[in-house]
């Protein structure tokens with residue numbers, strides 16, 4: 001991957017235990033931070049909400065917004081939980097020698113009816129210019145129609161990729177990559193390479209508490225990012241060394257999306 005600019009999403013399923021509320025997978029996060037620290041070029045990190053966001057977001061129905069005083073309290077509660085995870089990610093990256101600065105989407109994303117309409121990314125430019133690594137995350141943000149709504153890390157990957165045209169975008173997940181069918185439903189084969197022009201339709205079950213739609217949504221974002229020429233990799237962050245290998249530009253067991 002050389003030393004060009006990269007975008008990396010640490011999926012919530014790779015850094016938290018998704019079935020237990022607010023449960024960090026601290027060893028995985030520490031190892032992934034170390035693997036990331038081997039990359040010497042410019043980098044932006046996005047992370048998912050995992051069990052710090054999805055369970056309560058689903059319970060409160062935040063995928064349909066947060067109206068009224070009760071909704072506002074729910075939105076504030078989930079935002080506070082996700083912010084806790086963000087601080088843990090920032091800490092892990094800093095301990096691995098990465099000068100990570102937090103960039104909360106609530107401060108730069110503008111949403112209407114659950115859809116992103118504008119993003120002010122000046123802070124990202126400033127941070128990168130200063131030699132820092134901006135770290136943003138799936139969050140609860142203000143919404144002009146719904147009061148508040150969810151902004152997923154995958155959407156942030158698309159927005160940031162549009163702005164910065166990175167050399168590569170890496171989605172770190174808890175599975176080896178994109179499969180030809182949901183591996184939880186039986187025998188499935190890993191798709192090693194997806195060509196943007198001939199991308200298959202992937203039928204993916206929405207995972208239990210994932211309000212932003214699991215692998216199918218991820219693949220849609222990955223294809224959007226790959227279309228203008230960015231190399232996209234979807235890999236398993238629970239397997240030690242895979243992220244580092246990808247960052248070194250080596251071949252490995254994962255899905256690569258491009259032309």
Ligand code: IP8
Pocket residue numbers: 012047048049050053054057078082137138139140150151152153154211212
């Ligand atoms: O984990 C979702 O972000 P994601 C954010 O990147 C919340 O899909 C608050 C559920």
